[in-house]
Amino acid sequence: MNKVLLVEDDPRVASFILRGLEENLYQVKTVSKGYEAVNEVMENDFDIIILDIMLPDITGFEVCEILRNRKIIVPILILSALDTPHEKVKGLQSGADDYLAKPFLFEELLARINAQLRRAEFSSGILDFQSYAGIEINMKEQSASRDGKELNLSSRELKLLIFFMKNREKALSRIAIAEAVWNLELDMNSNTVDVYINYLRNKVDKNFSEPLIHTVKGTGYMLKKKTHES
Template identity: 35%
Template structure:
């Protein structure tokens, strides 16, 4: 039984890609719950695809399923952000168990940060919505992505370059001023007084820190 047939028999909807670039495009543009990724792909290998996914999406579960099973390969894949690394040949039951476990972990992460309440402001990440006292406010996809990145790292000092790489990707050619501009926009929507922020804090000479409590 093929991998695709096994997954479909288990009740999953399956989409496939024949090349690395095609797979990356689907991973970033489609609403996928999980990615199964081979290393040996034309156009862009699986390690490169995994790295590119992680530069733009820190949550999408990625399982590498490959014949490249050396310790070095495993360490490389996991180091690039893969959630699991399964070496061929493998049993179908084992793979399905690993898929189910990765999906459970992904749902747990979504639940943990599905909503955020800051004073009168409520953010609903799954529905991409923001409201103040129940009244909806506009928020762009990049603003929401930036906010989620900050919330996931509550209390940590983040440099502008870290934020650029984490939210816009390492291949983004903008400047660190981009971060300042987007932080300013978020403050106008989240903070009671944007000039004296309590949640998105500037660490002079270093970067920013998010504080949920304020």
């Protein structure tokens, strides 16, 4: 069961969100002040934080900054009546992962929560991701090679390869890839992911005896050595 920290000082809004999340089997802890939120996060594990901006003590922006300065990487979704472009940019710059304006549809809030949870699950991946099956990633130089041969990847292709390396030997859906690499929900009519997979295959697998990027029927793609495509 995913654990949510809800930071909201309006009792009616908090009750509405709490009820909806619990009906969808989330475990929710609610607080109404910024410093309470910081203390909760420092003492307990949460999968996502839903954060209002206008709080009685400090702002949600300040909460974000404090948590990020303390190396807390839990996804933060700002939920606020402040909906100008300036406020949204400020929220994202302070460390939030998403920003939803009030009033809102609960279905959209739930969809955004689920998207952040999926992204967090796949983006964490394997910590030692820089070497696998002859592939070497140099994060300092932002480059990659296979069996000593430079792959000459674009920045987007490198980000895609890093995602594969972190989640190697896992079947990855197109939606998960799009959310992690493009930071957006995938338009199901778009073939952007497939196009970039082909770009990456032409550099990672072409001219090598063993393919590493495999199609998984009905799911998406997988990076794995000594595996036949199904």
